[in-house]
Amino acid sequence: MNHNFQGLKFFKTESSEQGFTIFELMTVMAIISVITAFAVSSYRPGNQQVILDMQANQFAQEVRKAQEWALAAHQVGGVSQYGYGVYFAKGGSYIIYTDTNNNGHYDSGEGVQTVNLDNNLEIAACSLDSLVLGPASVDYASVNFIPPNPTTKIGNGGASYDKAVVIFKIKNMPNTRRVTINRAGLIYVK
16 A cells, blocks of 8 residues: 655645734633623613513503403493502502492402512602692502593592503612503503
């Protein structure tokens, strides 16, 4: 067996080799590490902002659902109700309810569904506003839709107000979303 290896070069002997030095590789790795650290650290607050937006919009949808139930004269257990609404208070949840005793606001035992907020979110503030009474910061309130029109009643067991504002907040951060419901039944998120 005679092999002829003359045309093959096993070792490159020229000094003009191309490639990266260890210093260049370490520099690129450091830059990639810094960019990755920045991206990961900014991901969490961005993710929380998305959750905040989704929760505020879900709340607005739940208020619209109560409004639609009043328009459709929705029955619970085969019985028509006096009204449908959403009760909210400072904290981590709100309640969708049916007004079974015709008083125009939420009472214990009228809840159909309790909606718990994400653990990092809270209802930070509630306020009611009226042209006659002026603005009032409150601990709780309800928005009640009375069939068949539906007539909107906003309040906290006493006087009726023109609008309610619910402020959702990321805990320990300044980010908020404001949901406003007015007497005409308009609901918007800012």
